[in-house]
Amino acid sequence: MKKVYERNNIAFDMPSPYCPGCGHGVIHRLVIDAIKENRQEDNTIFMAPVGCSILSYTYLDLDVCQPAHGRTPAAATGIKRALPDSLVILYQGDGDLAAIGTAEIIHAANRGENITAIFVNNAIYGMTGGQMAPTTLVGQTATTCPYGRNPKDGQGYPIRVCELLQSLGGVTYAARTSVHSAPNVLKTKKAIQTGIENQMAKKGFSIIEILSACPVNWGMTPEKANQFVANEMIDYYPLGDFKKDGKIIQRSDH
Amino acid sequence: MAKKGKIEVRIEHCKGCGLCITACKQEAIALSPADVTNSYGYPYLTMINENCTGCTMCAIMCPDQAIDVYRE
Amino acid sequence: MGEKQLMKGNEAIAEAAIRAGMTCYFGYPITPQNEIPAYMAKHLPKRGGTFIQAESEIAAINMVYGAACTGARAMTSSSSPGISLKQEGISYLVGARLPAVIVNIARGGPGLGNIAPSQADYFQAVKGGGHGDYHMVVYTPETVQEAADLTMKAFDVADEYRNPVLILGDAILGQMMEPLIFKEPSGRKFDKSSWILGNRKGRKSHLINSLSLSEGVVEQWNWELKKKFDLMAGKETMVEEYMTEDADVIFVAYGTSARICRSVVNQARKQGIRTGLIRPITVWPFPSETIAGRAKKTKHFFVVEMSLGQMIEDVRLAVLGNATIHFHGRPGGGVPAEPDIMKQLKEILQS
Ligand SMILES: Cc1ncc(C[n+]2csc(CCOP(=O)(O)OP(=O)(O)O)c2C)c(N)n1
Ligand code: SF4
Ligand code: SF4
Ligand code: SF4
Numbered sequence A: 001m002k003k004v005y006e007r008n009n010i011a012f013d014m015p016s017p018y019c020p021g022c023g024h025g026v027i028h029r030l031v032i033d034a035i036k037e038n039r040q041e042d043n044t045i046f047m048a049p050v051g052c053s054i055l056s057y058t059y060l061d062l063d064v065c066q067p068a069h070g071r072t073p074a075a076a077t078g079i080k081r082a083l084p085d086s087l088v089i090l091y092q093g094d095g096d097l098a099a100i101g102t103a104e105i106i107h108a109a110n111r112g113e114n115i116t117a118i119f120v121n122n123a124i125y126g127m128t129g130g131q132m133a134p135t136t137l138v139g140q141t142a143t144t145c146p147y148g149r150n151p152k153d154g155q156g157y158p159i160r161v162c163e164l165l166q167s168l169g170g171v172t173y174a175a176r177t178s179v180h181s182a183p184n185v186l187k188t189k190k191a192i193q194t195g196i197e198n199q200m201a202k203k204g205f206s207i208i209e210i211l212s213a214c215p216v217n218w219g220m221t222p223e224k225a226n227q228f229v230a231n232e233m234i235d236y237y238p239l240g241d242f243k244k245d246g247k248i249i250q251r252s253d254h
Numbered sequence B: 001m002a003k004k005g006k007i008e009v010r011i012e013h014c015k016g017c018g019l020c021i022t023a024c025k026q027e028a029i030a031l032s033p034a035d036v037t038n039s040y041g042y043p044y045l046t047m048i049n050e051n052c053t054g055c056t057m058c059a060i061m062c063p064d065q066a067i068d069v070y071r072e
Numbered sequence C: 001m002g003e004k005q006l007m008k009g010n011e012a013i014a015e016a017a018i019r020a021g022m023t024c025y026f027g028y029p030i031t032p033q034n035e036i037p038a039y040m041a042k043h044l045p046k047r048g049g050t051f052i053q054a055e056s057e058i059a060a061i062n063m064v065y066g067a068a069c070t071g072a073r074a075m076t077s078s079s080s081p082g083i084s085l086k087q088e089g090i091s092y093l094v095g096a097r098l099p100a101v102i103v104n105i106a107r108g109g110p111g112l113g114n115i116a117p118s119q120a121d122y123f124q125a126v127k128g129g130g131h132g133d134y135h136m137v138v139y140t141p142e143t144v145q146e147a148a149d150l151t152m153k154a155f156d157v158a159d160e161y162r163n164p165v166l167i168l169g170d171a172i173l174g175q176m177m178e179p180l181i182f183k184e185p186s187g188r189k190f191d192k193s194s195w196i197l198g199n200r201k202g203r204k205s206h207l208i209n210s211l212s213l214s215e216g217v218v219e220q221w222n223w224e225l226k227k228k229f230d231l232m233a234g235k236e237t238m239v240e241e242y243m244t245e246d247a248d249v250i251f252v253a254y255g256t257s258a259r260i261c262r263s264v265v266n267q268a269r270k271q272g273i274r275t276g277l278i279r280p281i282t283v284w285p286f287p288s289e290t291i292a293g294r295a296k297k298t299k300h301f302f303v304v305e306m307s308l309g310q311m312i313e314d315v316r317l318a319v320l321g322n323a324t325i326h327f328h329g330r331p332g333g334g335v336p337a338e339p340d341i342m343k344q345l346k347e348i349l350q351s
């Protein structure tokens, strides 16, 4: 029989450094597959954020830069400006991107920095043990919204990052995908490929927002957690393209 | 007739999350019994019959790159 | 040798940085350092570099962090409130062992303060305004010429030690025009191939970070940093002594305050008053030995600062009770006046 699927050796020979069933592991795999398919292993600089995926450096055999919490897009900007022909993968969680680093992501996107942003939206602060994130759903509980997130109680509304960034002139591509099921993983793979092609063609800023489970801090089994993505998250965070080739895609989701 | 396939599991890399099992339409895989674990204490993935078609869906869902897939 | 030019301190710093091979500048507007980003915007792209007006000082220092990861010479500048915002980034630069040059053209504080010259950021500069055990070389130029010279040197020192270097000036240094001649850059080459990111063909992957959750690793890093700080303290201290040999009173002052004190020394000498000046050119490492040496003979040390008194603590530690220490300070953007200093000097001599 022929081998039709094998592990990607950009990752060291070890399991991912994440909890069982964590979306970060799947997304890492998709990113390194795209890097490999585009033969960019020697040319990639992976920006590891402060968040669970800070541990990516233990797993990925790539040049890795790890800046301060939320400053990832600014550091990525510095790297890309100094080395314009490198492939810069900006990998961020929702706390890193949509809370502490909101200014940095908006302005990197608005300048049209020629980088590919992978935004892992797991609606929680994973690394610090399950606090409310800017993307936590209304009603969803977390250690800092133990009664469920309530915007009427001053806790704000979940931020839709793709919708927020699509209006910025520097953004060429914005898409939201999910990794809760195999067909969605395959769509995510395509979106990441588009983001990387855009960077190689010097088209500007691409962002792929990926809905991803955090079974541990959601207090669910991995299977239940993926069902939560399918049944609750997608409802509020509709999937699909929001901007392509610099053109905003009109949608009737919300 | 559907193609024949098989998978190989890197037992030490498997965390027993079960996401591959949900993805397998052929019901060809299951976890080891709870008391049969790898050295990290996780039950791990095993093939339970000959139904595998080598469709790769299980491997696509695996967060830990624990599965290689073969097909005729 | 180049020819004589007339330039503002801010512009001289910017030009010196470009001549030193700095290719990545990231800044954010704040008075009184605006001439630096303006100069960079006008000249740096034409000379092969990158200029970005960042969205904040926080972003700017992190762009420096990124550019430094690739081995490029990178720089940012600001004034006091903006430098406060950069403290996180400075701590990370030290932690990740990245070279960078940061310029503080300081102004009155605390808070928004004013845009007048100040030396009240001394503690922040030399005692570590960010978190963790760290130091960086801090240069305090007195003239526009020296600002240019030290800027060039700062890039070499940053690369040599893989550590950020701070140039601490104030609104007077930044705004005043003086003639200067740009020196040739040292031309020293630093091999960064063992740690920089990008273009990795044929080598193992590199990691730039400051985190380790393994037991004892961060402690070990700190011990290695200490070795580096000790080396810097031994090799990089710079100080000028002016007429201290026979002085009855020795001023200790840096930057603009030193300029004022030098003038007071000259006037006092004309009146037969034997006084001199010790001028730290680096305030970290601090020239404690020079001061301690003089304290064996000279009974009075007179510290002048544009603050409520910050460097005076380091002078006290150097003097160690061997002489009396006097102080004249003007906080919040106030500039010490020569007659006031002269008056106090005479009181000290009569006491
Ligand atoms: C300045 C600063 N503030 C707070 C923290 C603590 N911290 C570490 S990770 C994190 C949240 C990460 O959440 P997210 O970005 O969603 O990543 P995830 O772990 O969910 O993937 C926080 C608040 C920090 N490291 N630095
Ligand atoms: S805490 Fe959540 S996000 Fe972090 S590794 Fe575990 S499952 Fe993944
Ligand atoms: S390859 Fe397809 S059929 Fe075979 S075990 Fe995996 S999911 Fe099931
Ligand atoms: S998805 Fe991977 S880690 Fe999870 S049970 Fe299957 S093989 Fe094991």
Ligand SMILES: [Mg+2]
Pocket (backbone or CB within 6 Å): A051, A093, A094, A095, A120, A121, A122, A123, A124, A125, A126, A133
């Ligand atoms: Mg998160």
